[in-house]
Amino acid sequence: MVGRAVTSRDLVLGRLRAALAADTAAPVDVPRDYRQAAAVDLDQLAQRLADYRAHVHRVAEGAVADTIADLLPAGGTVVVPPGLPPAWLPPTVTALPDDGLDHARIGAADAVVTAAAVAIAQTGTVVLDASPDQGRRVLSLLPDRHVCVVRADQVVATVPEALARLTPHRPLTWISGPSATSDIELIRVEGVHGPRQLHIILLP
Amino acid sequence: MRIALFVTCLADTMFPQAATATVRLLERLGHEVVFPTEQTCCGQMHVNTGYQREAVPLVRRHVRVFDPYDVIVAPSGSCVGSVRHQHATVARRAGDVRLASRAESVAERTYELSELLVDVLGVTDVGAYYPHRVTYHPTCHSLRMLRVGDRPRQLLGAVRGLDLVELPAAEQCCGFGGTFAVKNPETSTAMLADKMRHVLSTGADVCAAGDVSCLMHIGGGLSRLRTGVRTVHLAEILASTEQSGTVSVASAGRS
Amino acid sequence: MPTTTPPVTAPTGVGHLRGDESFPTAARRSLADPQLRRNLRHATTTIRAKSAGVIAEQSDWEQLRTAGAAIKADTLRRLPDLLEQLEEKVTGAGGVVHWAADAVEANRVVTDLVRATGADRVIKVKSMATQEIGLNEALEAAGITAVETDLAELIVQLGDDRPSHILVPAIHRNRAEIREIFLREMPGVDPALTDDPTALAAAARRFLRETFLSTPVAVSGANFAVAETGTLAVVESEGNGRMCLTLPETLITVMGVEKVVPTWRDLEVFLQLLPRASTGERMNPYTSMWTGVTPGDGPQTFHLVLLDNGRSAVLADEVGRQALRCIRCSACLNVCPVYERAGGHAYGSVYPGPIGAVLSPQLTGIEDNASLPYASTLCGACYDACPVKINIPELLVHLRAEAVESRPRPTAESIAMAAAAYTMDRPRLYAAGQRAARLSRLAGRRGRGLPPPLNGWTASRDLPEPPAQTFREWWAGR
Numbered sequence: 001m002v003g004r005a006v007t008s009r010d011l012v013l014g015r016l017r018a019a020l021a022a023d024t025a026a027p028v029d030v031p032r033d034y035r036q037a038a039a040v041d042l043d044q045l046a047q048r049l050a051d052y053r054a055h056v057h058r059v060a061e062g063a064v065a066d067t068i069a070d071l072l073p074a075g076g077t078v079v080v081p082p083g084l085p086p087a088w089l090p091p092t093v094t095a096l097p098d099d100g101l102d103h104a105r106i107g108a109a110d111a112v113v114t115a116a117a118v119a120i121a122q123t124g125t126v127v128l129d130a131s132p133d134q135g136r137r138v139l140s141l142l143p144d145r146h147v148c149v150v151r152a153d154q155v156v157a158t159v160p161e162a163l164a165r166l167t168p169h170r171p172l173t174w175i176s177g178p179s180a181t182s183d184i185e186l187i188r189v190e191g192v193h194g195p196r197q198l199h200i201i202l203l204p
Numbered sequence: 205m206r207i208a209l210f211v212t213c214l215a216d217t218m219f220p221q222a223a224t225a226t227v228r229l230l231e232r233l234g235h236e237v238v239f240p241t242e243q244t245c246c247g248q249m250h251v252n253t254g255y256q257r258e259a260v261p262l263v264r265r266h267v268r269v270f271d272p273y274d275v276i277v278a279p280s281g282s283c284v285g286s287v288r289h290q291h292a293t294v295a296r297r298a299g300d301v302r303l304a305s306r307a308e309s310v311a312e313r314t315y316e317l318s319e320l321l322v323d324v325l326g327v328t329d330v331g332a333y334y335p336h337r338v339t340y341h342p343t344c345h346s347l348r349m350l351r352v353g354d355r356p357r358q359l360l361g362a363v364r365g366l367d368l369v370e371l372p373a374a375e376q377c378c379g380f381g382g383t384f385a386v387k388n389p390e391t392s393t394a395m396l397a398d399k400m401r402h403v404l405s406t407g408a409d410v411c412a413a414g415d416v417s418c419l420m421h422i423g424g425g426l427s428r429l430r431t432g433v434r435t436v437h438l439a440e441i442l443a444s445t446e447q448s449g450t451v452s453v454a455s456a457g458r459s
Numbered sequence: 460m461p462t463t464t465p466p467v468t469a470p471t472g473v474g475h476l477r478g479d480e481s482f483p484t485a486a487r488r489s490l491a492d493p494q495l496r497r498n499l500r501h502a503t504t505t506i507r508a509k510s511a512g513v514i515a516e517q518s519d520w521e522q523l524r525t526a527g528a529a530i531k532a533d534t535l536r537r538l539p540d541l542l543e544q545l546e547e548k549v550t551g552a553g554g555v556v557h558w559a560a561d562a563v564e565a566n567r568v569v570t571d572l573v574r575a576t577g578a579d580r581v582i583k584v585k586s587m588a589t590q591e592i593g594l595n596e597a598l599e600a601a602g603i604t605a606v607e608t609d610l611a612e613l614i615v616q617l618g619d620d621r622p623s624h625i626l627v628p629a630i631h632r633n634r635a636e637i638r639e640i641f642l643r644e645m646p647g648v649d650p651a652l653t654d655d656p657t658a659l660a661a662a663a664r665r666f667l668r669e670t671f672l673s674t675p676v677a678v679s680g681a682n683f684a685v686a687e688t689g690t691l692a693v694v695e696s697e698g699n700g701r702m703c704l705t706l707p708e709t710l711i712t713v714m715g716v717e718k719v720v721p722t723w724r725d726l727e728v729f730l731q732l733l734p735r736a737s738t739g740e741r742m743n744p745y746t747s748m749w750t751g752v753t754p755g756d757g758p759q760t761f762h763l764v765l766l767d768n769g770r771s772a773v774l775a776d777e778v779g780r781q782a783l784r785c786i787r788c789s790a791c792l793n794v795c796p797v798y799e800r801a802g803g804h805a806y807g808s809v810y811p812g813p814i815g816a817v818l819s820p821q822l823t824g825i826e827d828n829a830s831l832p833y834a835s836t837l838c839g840a841c842y843d844a845c846p847v848k849i850n851i852p853e854l855l856v857h858l859r860a861e862a863v864e865s866r867p868r869p870t871a872e873s874i875a876m877a878a879a880a881y882t883m884d885r886p887r888l889y890a891a892g893q894r895a896a897r898l899s900r901l902a903g904r905r906g907r908g909l910p911p912p913l914n915g916w917t918a919s920r921d922l923p924e925p926p927a928q929t930f931r932e933w934w935a936g937r
Binding site: 008009011012013015016017018019020023024025027028029030031032033034035048051052103104107120122123124125130136137138141159160162163164168169170171172173174175176177178179180181182183184185186187189191192193194195 | 466467498501502505506509518519522523525526529530532533536538539542543552557558559560564608609610611614627628629630633634637656657659660661663664667668671672685688690696697698699701702705706716723724726727728730731734738740741742743744745746747748749750753755756757765767771772774775777
């Protein structure tokens with residue numbers, strides 16, 4: 001196995017190097033005169049999230065728990081990443097702290113509440129990076145509702161600004177609206193395999 | 205201005221009215237037109253069919269014939285596209301670097317008719333009169349290889365008596381593509397059917413374009429269907445005046 | 460140009476890069492199917508409008524295209540070094556890197572890796588590379604079931620059909636046909652299923668949920684791999700990708716070698732270009748990025764298979780090489796008037812449309828896909844739409860020359876072309892030819908047909924009446 005892999009490696013790299021051996025192409029400079037940054041516009045973020053059928057709630061930090069209480073049935077179960085601020089959870093719901101929850105329990109929950117790492121106004125995107133207030137990737141994948149709390153200072157205007165803030169070595173999930181497909185007659189349908197509802201609570 | 209006419213083999217052989225109209229238009233605007241008689245074909249058909257080696261002598265001939273002129277015009281977006289985007293490539297592929305650079309120099313001096321009128325001669329109102337309902341098909345090579353943009357429409361917009369109607373899905377190819385229409389006739393016909401449907405939907409009695417090849421394709425289809433809609437080269441419309449009348453234009457070159 | 464090794468193209472007998480018939484023959488069948496024509500027209504028209512809308516919003520679109528093209532051109536120039544860097548970073552992050560010279564080897568590597576886990580089923584994220592190599596068939600032959608989890612791929616798999624579009628593989632099917640396929644082939648489906656797209660998507664969700672949760676191995680492709688960090692990225696919409704990339708214990712990613720990009724920062728260009736050019740969205744619903752293995756989160760075993768399968772041969776051609784910039788957005792398919800009418804199956808390969816017409820013959824060698832470079836009018840719409848500025852018309856013309864020069868001569872066409880070139884290089888002979896042509900046309904049936912092989916054109920079009928005078932005759936008589 002090892003011997004064969006080494007051989008194929010040499011073979012492929014050898015072919016690629018041979019393909020370039022007679023190269024006359026000049027070195028390439030990458031022009032980066034596209035837009036790098038812009039002023040953050042929270043209204044734009046809210047509008048573009050809504051364009052792709054995310055539900056946006058703009059409230060003060062103290063009102064997060066009440067907002068979530070309104071979204072979920074009384075007694076509903078909520079998956080909770082280990083580092084989520086406890087004050088965000090309303091007393092009306094049953095918290096399921098992630099201490100290694102199995103897939104079945106996560107999937108059966110009414111919702112998951114997470115924070116975010118970065119949000120991008122121009123594309124209506126939130127990015128999770130598996131920090132303690134967001135948790136493992138599976139937590140925001142299996143429940144049918146994802147409630148994501150974004151602070152205004154986490155919002156950037158452009159994709160280049162977002163990448164500059166992110167750490168590549170963390171598992172990253174970029175989310176722009178609920179799960180969707182356009183596979184049938186190019187008609188956009190929300191809710192296939194991921195959460196069918198995405199609620200963004202946008203804090204000032 | 206002294207302007208050399210690159211007539212193109214198709215206009216020379218099958219649609220001389222487009223070429224004679226080009227000559228009469230430019231002369232009416234006070235320019236001298238010369239016709240280098242040693243010219244034949246730019247070789248586009250060969251290049252686009254895969255016969256680049258066979259095209260080399262044709263490129264060499266074209267460059268030799270037109271090199272002495274400062275301004276060259278052709279009533280064809282497609283053939284100018286070939287000169288501008290293919291000649292140097294053909295020469296380089298054949299290993300003839302000198303020919304490639306001469307071809308580039310000739311290409312820089314070669315203009316499609318609407319480019320020549322608007323950019324070089326600085327005129328959009330050429331004093332034409334053409335009392336017809338006209339729709340304009342922007343041929344693919346004019347549109348995307350040469351980027352002539354709205355120059356033909358500026359010219360048509362200034363023609364007295366002309367009722368210009370928008371062609372739906374104008375930027376879609378008519379399906380000719382030279383060798384494509386021969387190698388893939390069924391797909392070509394399907395594309396042509398849509399183009400004709402759009403032309404007929406405008407109610408125009410004339411479909412105009414800057415390439416006789418595409419006009420031959422569209423006109424051939426319209427003729428087969430006995431639609432009564434004529435295809436006319438842009439140059440023929442611009443060459444028409446109240447004095448000349450449009451009847452003589454249609455038969456120009458056949459007298 | 461001297462090279463030490465001759466270019467090696469993708470092997471025959473495996474994978475899906477070659478059709479059974481030529482493009483014109485296959486296209487004839489599609490053209491005769493009015494339902495297919497309607498489906499294709501509706502889908503391509505819809506997506507063109509969506510894409511144009513979000514591209515118009517992005518005022519720096521041209522700058523992004525230029526940057527995207529430059530990053531890819533730079534990548535290709537130093538591909539071997541970047542792949543070695545990628546290997547080092549992925550290995551350092553706990554992944555295992557495998558190299559596959561061709562489809563046969565890639566299929567064997569993946570099959571062995573799945574077997575080693577003891578699993579007899581894998582879940583799959585839509586991936587062009589694994590379709591190209593025929594991985595599903597290879598797994599099947601080894602007794603391993605591959606379940607496609609993308610909705611369109613599922614429709615294709617259940618319908619025992621072939622994909623016809625890079626992005627929306629079931630574009631040739633409408634909702635009524637999809638409902639019929641689900642009712643016929645989907646175990647446990649509700650017999651009252653309607654053809655509402657929402658209901659059809661919900662049926663796929665129910666059908667696949669248990670499979671996602673119970674399958675320990677996933678196979679994916681990759682949209683991008685960052686050499687600098689070892690990070691892989693998969694761009695998707697439905698969440699089936701996230702399921703496959705998150706839930707299983709083992710993840711196997713098969714990626715064409717050209718998918719590498721040099722730096723993390725380069726993703727800022729492609730994550731703006733790809734969604735707008737492909738689905739016509741500002742951003743696709745989900746993008747997953749991972750670097751090796753993260754303890755306690757996601758698959759704990761990660762294999763990356765780097766696939767050549769003819770790519771080194773494409774790289775060797777300095778003109779043809781630009782086809783390797785392709786990010787599989789399928790914008791060129793959606794704007795192509797030929798694709799819109801002939802459909803994806805006519806191209807024979809998993810890569811249809813304009814990019815397929817240039818990429819497939821390069822990967823296989825021109826002999827095996829010689830009709831594809833001619834499946835275009837050279838209208839140039841694909842070049843304008845391409846987010847990485849692949850000059851597809853230039854490539855088509857380049858490959859036509861390769862096709863002609865690789866064929867044994869003489870053929871009827873080559874004789875005609877040589878004769879035409881001979882005549883056109885001699886103005887007097889040329890003028891005599893013009894007169895002769897006119898006489899023969901006047902003698903024959905006026906305005907109708909041409910002899911073979913040109914009679915295809917005159918089957919549905921009239922030739923104009925020949926003029927009384929050529930231009931040069933008119934000029935001489937002035």
